[in-house]
Amino acid sequence: MAKVAKIPIIDISADSEQDQRQVAKELVEAAVEHGFIYIKNTGKDIPVEAVEAAFELSKKLFNAPLAEKQACAYQSNNRGWSAMHYETLDPKNQRVGDFKEAFNFGEFINGKAQQPIPASIAEHESQISAFRDLCYNMCLKLNTLLGIGLDVNPPDFFTQAHKTERGASGTILRLLYYPPLPQTSATAHDVRAGAHSDYGSLTLLFRLRGQAGLEIRTPDASWAPVPVSPPGTEADPAPPILVNIGDLLSYWTNGLLRSTVHRVVFPGPGGGLVDGETDTEPRYSMAFFCHPVGTTPLAVVPSERVRKFRAANEAAAAQDGERKVMTADEHLQMRLRASYKQMYSDKE
Numbered sequence: 001m002a003k004v005a006k007i008p009i010i011d012i013s014a015d016s017e018q019d020q021r022q023v024a025k026e027l028v029e030a031a032v033e034h035g036f037i038y039i040k041n042t043g044k045d046i047p048v049e050a051v052e053a054a055f056e057l058s059k060k061l062f063n064a065p066l067a068e069k070q071a072c073a074y075q076s077n078n079r080g081w082s083a084m085h086y087e088t089l090d091p092k093n094q095r096v097g098d099f100k101e102a103f104n105f106g107e108f109i110n111g112k113a114q115q116p117i118p119a120s121i122a123e124h125e126s127q128i129s130a131f132r133d134l135c136y137n138m139c140l141k142l143n144t145l146l147g148i149g150l151d152v153n154p155p156d157f158f159t160q161a162h163k164t165e166r167g168a169s170g171t172i173l174r175l176l177y178y179p180p181l182p183q184t185s186a187t188a189h190d191v192r193a194g195a196h197s198d199y200g201s202l203t204l205l206f207r208l209r210g211q212a213g214l215e216i217r218t219p220d221a222s223w224a225p226v227p228v229s230p231p232g233t234e235a236d237p238a239p240p241i242l243v244n245i246g247d248l249l250s251y252w253t254n255g256l257l258r259s260t261v262h263r264v265v266f267p268g269p270g271g272g273l274v275d276g277e278t279d280t281e282p283r284y285s286m287a288f289f290c291h292p293v294g295t296t297p298l299a300v301v302p303s304e305r306v307r308k309f310r311a312a313n314e315a316a317a318a319q320d321g322e323r324k325v326m327t328a329d330e331h332l333q334m335r336l337r338a339s340y341k342q343m344y345s346d347k348e
């Protein structure tokens, strides 16, 4: 069996203030060291049934007639449906685009999508909105814990920056469908999602037991599979929610919190297949990419630990004088342009 990624499993359901501080410290250490954290799914923050129902909806969406999906094609606002091979997450190393379909939901207003959605799932609009809200609230909680763990003053510094009442953000709920490779395929080197790091502050990733594919880049520059349900979580009602730090939060904390490169592959029998997982079946996953409100300036984080890290990192410190403060929106635009060249090239 492949050598799997060592990612800490953390239970954030603690209620008492003292337990919360401890959890916050653990979360920060995991974010600094690995950039990935398994959050035990106790069903308290996001009910297990809500996750299951969202996966059912996702299957319905990708099974919808092609014309319905095409009518909601991906737009430069980062919303909508992207077809097989449309997105290329690792353009330097991929000959063809990712072997996947995806559907991005941007922000909803009063339970209503602000984008076309396929007719087959239109009656479930409020369910999608409610699931998005659950993810958003969990991200607020994680942001608060990170603030506490980093001794940011005030501790809700990151949380406030994400409050939707302050304005629009680039936050996206993304449903993903990775079909199996055709049996006679000559495309054995197809990558389901090329190597990349995520763009926003935090990502929540939901996966289904038995469905292989996700790998992270380890500090020694090899690839390690990330089991859906690591040891100790097999009996939980649902696999843990995988959380990772995105580029924006890493940038904001001067690289203290790590944004780890990852990819989705067909590991194959000789590769990194984890026991009990397969890559010959269709694979579904759901990612919630959380972003601060677009106008948030990514200025200095009021935390002694972040400040000290910057001081220790001389190269970053040397750039301080020149570093123009970017907003969250500017940061996102910079990243999107690299992944969707075909969409932006005619506009430059």
Ligand SMILES: O=C(O)CCC(=O)C(=O)O
Pocket (backbone or CB within 6 Å): 174, 176, 193, 198, 205, 207, 214, 262, 263, 264, 285, 286, 287
């Ligand atoms: O499907 C997965 O497991 C991960 C997808 C991913 O990394 C992404 O969409 O950014």
Ligand SMILES: [Fe+2]
Pocket (backbone or CB within 6 Å): 196, 197, 198, 262
């Ligand atoms: Fe990702």
